[in-house]
Amino acid sequence: MDPLSDHEVSQDKLITLGELSRGIAHDLKNLLTGIHGNSELALRGYKNEKATKKALTNIMLAARSAQDLVEQISSYSRNETLPDKVIDLRQLLSKTEKLLADAVPPGVNVDFQLPESAVCVRANPSQMHQLASNLCLNSLHSLARDGGLLSVKLSPKADSSEVVLTVSDDGPGIPEKILPRIFDPYFTTKEIGVGTGLGLAVVHKIVTDYGGSITASSTPGQSTDFVIHLPMCAEQPEEEEPAPEPEDFVAEKKAILLVDDEPIMRGLGMDILHTLGYRVSVAENGREALALVQKNPDYFDLVLSDSKMPEMTGPELAEQLQSIKPDLPFILVTAFNDAVTEAKLKQLGVQEIVHKPFLIENLSRALSNALSKKSSGN
Numbered sequence: 001m002d003p004l005s006d007h008e009v010s011q012d013k014l015i016t017l018g019e020l021s022r023g024i025a026h027d028l029k030n031l032l033t034g035i036h037g038n039s040e041l042a043l044r045g046y047k048n049e050k051a052t053k054k055a056l057t058n059i060m061l062a063a064r065s066a067q068d069l070v071e072q073i074s075s076y077s078r079n080e081t082l083p084d085k086v087i088d089l090r091q092l093l094s095k096t097e098k099l100l101a102d103a104v105p106p107g108v109n110v111d112f113q114l115p116e117s118a119v120c121v122r123a124n125p126s127q128m129h130q131l132a133s134n135l136c137l138n139s140l141h142s143l144a145r146d147g148g149l150l151s152v153k154l155s156p157k158a159d160s161s162e163v164v165l166t167v168s169d170d171g172p173g174i175p176e177k178i179l180p181r182i183f184d185p186y187f188t189t190k191e192i193g194v195g196t197g198l199g200l201a202v203v204h205k206i207v208t209d210y211g212g213s214i215t216a217s218s219t220p221g222q223s224t225d226f227v228i229h230l231p232m233c234a235e236q237p238e239e240e241e242p243a244p245e246p247e248d249f250v251a252e253k254k255a256i257l258l259v260d261d262e263p264i265m266r267g268l269g270m271d272i273l274h275t276l277g278y279r280v281s282v283a284e285n286g287r288e289a290l291a292l293v294q295k296n297p298d299y300f301d302l303v304l305s306d307s308k309m310p311e312m313t314g315p316e317l318a319e320q321l322q323s324i325k326p327d328l329p330f331i332l333v334t335a336f337n338d339a340v341t342e343a344k345l346k347q348l349g350v351q352e353i354v355h356k357p358f359l360i361e362n363l364s365r366a367l368s369n370a371l372s373k374k375s376s377g378n
């Protein structure tokens, strides 16, 4: 269907909503097929290290794409604001540049021009990353056929009130007729399964949420420029506490109590914790976890619990454990859409929060952080 032919807005939204669901279903089906097929390959070829490694890498890539898709959808439908902090956009963009490297098609050059010193904004890091990568991916997509240049430029205004981020490409450009609609949710000129039409809607929402502005301009056949203004902040980013090496604790074989109602997550958690060198006990719910701790109050070194569980939630479990064993470190594993704020969680005795889906590295760091705080007595 040609999305340009229909100018009736409400009708158009209904149609594109249908298209969107089909697009998402199509994307997910492909990704799941990849995960399924490669899991089978890995199982069959587990004696062949090289084949297994390749299959596992493909599984990880598919899972990452599925995660991107879900993040895009949830950022657009999210109402609450995410926790923010002072971040150096220059550092963040150089990370984005590295992460995008795999997505650069042949014949396309990428040029990031970043200033010499820090450019700070107060924002949520993953939203800022999403903003930059959505714009870059659109450019890369437009350049895929004939090649060209994607340039990203970050420059603070002289009075340090605002930072200007420009994402430009010399691809085919955007026809004048559709330029006013590109920020509309679900508006896409791409095929089903290729575009969801949510990328720029998400970018627009993020920019306005942070009190900034965005403009798009294009000369068809020549270039496209997106210019974003964001308020700068005078503070400097907090020094990240250097995380103790996870290896420090592996040798000691600390005992972890893993609480999760989902059998798959429990199995995965157990495997990961074993790989990291911990002893693991499991509980299927909060009640079971409480009973285990009550029975052996000195056995466990840490509780690692899922947040959303029937009967008793993770935060509720943390609160109850405080009265049994107040110094037992508690890590909460959660999806972003928690009703309880981070400050409230700390009050309930939650030391570290790990967001789902997590990298093993992040979990490992949270574990060593929580365990080292305990052993150093604060």
Ligand SMILES: Nc1ncnc2c1ncn2[C@@H]1O[C@H](COP(=O)(O)OP(=O)(O)O)[C@@H](O)[C@H]1O
Residues within 6 Å of the ligand: 134, 138, 139, 142, 169, 171, 172, 173, 174, 182, 183, 187, 188, 189, 190, 194, 195, 196, 197, 198, 199, 200, 201, 224
């Ligand atoms: N750099 C660009 N060059 C050409 N067209 C673009 C560019 N960026 C965005 N567009 C147009 O804007 C539309 C909406 O973009 P977006 O919201 O990211 O959704 P999607 O990429 O899923 O189509 C795209 O389908 C495309 O037509």
Ligand SMILES: [Mg+2]
Residues within 6 Å of the ligand: 134, 137, 138, 195, 198, 199, 200
């Ligand atoms: Mg896009």
